[in-house]
Amino acid sequence: MFAGTRRTLLLGAGASLLAPPAFAAEPTLADDGYFEVWEELAAGVAVIRQAKPFHLQPIGNVTVIEQSDGLVLVDSGGSPGSGRRIVKLIRGNRPGRPVKAVILTHWHGDHPLGLGEILKAWPDARTIATEATKAHLSDPKTMNTPAAPDSEANAKVVAKFKGFAAYCRDTAAKAESAAEKAGWAAGARLFPQYAQDMDGALTLAPREGFTERLVIDDAAAPVEALFLGRANTDGDAVVWLPRQRVIVTGDILVAPIPFGFGSYPSDWLAVLRRIRDFQADVLVPGHGAPMRDDRYLSAVRALIEATRDQVKASVAAGLDAQQARAAVTLDAGASTFTGGDPWLKRWFASYFTDPFVVSAWKEAKGEPIVQSLGG
Ligand SMILES: [Zn+2]
Numbered sequence: 001m002f003a004g005t006r007r008t009l010l011l012g013a014g015a016s017l018l019a020p021p022a023f024a025a026e027p028t029l030a031d032d033g034y035f036e037v038w039e040e041l042a043a044g045v046a047v048i049r050q051a052k053p054f055h056l057q058p059i060g061n062v063t064v065i066e067q068s069d070g071l072v073l074v075d076s077g078g079s080p081g082s083g084r085r086i087v088k089l090i091r092g093n094r095p096g097r098p099v100k101a102v103i104l105t106h107w108h109g110d111h112p113l114g115l116g117e118i119l120k121a122w123p124d125a126r127t128i129a130t131e132a133t134k135a136h137l138s139d140p141k142t143m144n145t146p147a148a149p150d151s152e153a154n155a156k157v158v159a160k161f162k163g164f165a166a167y168c169r170d171t172a173a174k175a176e177s178a179a180e181k182a183g184w185a186a187g188a189r190l191f192p193q194y195a196q197d198m199d200g201a202l203t204l205a206p207r208e209g210f211t212e213r214l215v216i217d218d219a220a221a222p223v224e225a226l227f228l229g230r231a232n233t234d235g236d237a238v239v240w241l242p243r244q245r246v247i248v249t250g251d252i253l254v255a256p257i258p259f260g261f262g263s264y265p266s267d268w269l270a271v272l273r274r275i276r277d278f279q280a281d282v283l284v285p286g287h288g289a290p291m292r293d294d295r296y297l298s299a300v301r302a303l304i305e306a307t308r309d310q311v312k313a314s315v316a317a318g319l320d321a322q323q324a325r326a327a328v329t330l331d332a333g334a335s336t337f338t339g340g341d342p343w344l345k346r347w348f349a350s351y352f353t354d355p356f357v358v359s360a361w362k363e364a365k366g367e368p369i370v371q372s373l374g375g
Helices: 004-009 080-093 115-122 132-136 151-174 176-196 265-277 295-316 321-327 331-338 342-365
Strands: 036-040 044-050 061-068 070-072 099-103 128-129 208-210 213-216 222-224 238-240 246-254 284-285
Touching: 036 080, 036 284, 044 080, 044 284, 061 080, 080 115, 080 176, 099 115, 099 222, 128 132, 132 208, 151 176, 151 238, 176 342, 208 213, 246 265, 246 295, 265 295, 284 295, 284 342, 295 331, 295 342, 321 342, 331 342
Parallel strands: 070 099, 099 128, 128 208, 246 284
Antiparallel strands: 036 044, 044 061, 061 070, 213 222, 222 238, 238 246
């Protein structure tokens, strides 16, 4: 996902004098649940998602909707390697059915970077996003991957992620808790694969943009792409399937830990209310397993509201940004998401609290929120 992983990884460096315990059998990347699996959701609707939800470098969920003349995808995978695996899963599970359209929920790399491989398999597919997302993906400065083949830039991307593997290995050796040791060791297994997956990654702009609503009609499975307001980014698309009563949220909803980079706190709350009001039978989050009730959505709303209000109070009391971050107390709320797991607690702070407080601070001060992954 993150252009900013390097930063968060480096911020996460913690030294310890404890020696690592010996393990009888090392788990593999497949045991970690990194690779995508196919899951049927409703009539003609499936999701392709990582077998386990949390990874240092995650891959966004891909929803597959079967219409009479082909398949509509929501998102495309997180890298060319991921895109190739997704093409294989589609061909295996929906043989002979072409992909006719891909709707990208937002610009963060873990959602659009499989698009090139999907278009190699189905070159005539429509590519669609909100106008704001289309603008981000049209700007080479937005992403760390080039818009056209560039061997020098590509070599840098691959080398960077290989370097993360070494960093994870070193940090695993020094980690204090078993959970953190296991987490860093999983990172050391993940990044060599991710570096390979990212080889040749290009940022491709979608051809079509929409501002409020775009419908891809069909008798059995009409698809409505909607912009309900700014939330996780300034251009999040939500996809509603009125016949199957499935709603696809992109990273407006992410499990097990919400992502707060470049988010719009009060608008995000309003969008979550609008998503709840659809009363969908199935919610497909941007990451994690599909949900059949709105308990998780309510927990995220409560978290956003409480955090935003704490930051607002800090601004009113004249605290500076650093003091406002230090004043945030989310212990009770955070444990809902992390279950007290020290590894998830670390990433809850890095992926949600730290970046969200930056956004809430700017909102309270009336300053513009910058679209960034923190890198
Ligand atoms: Zn994502």
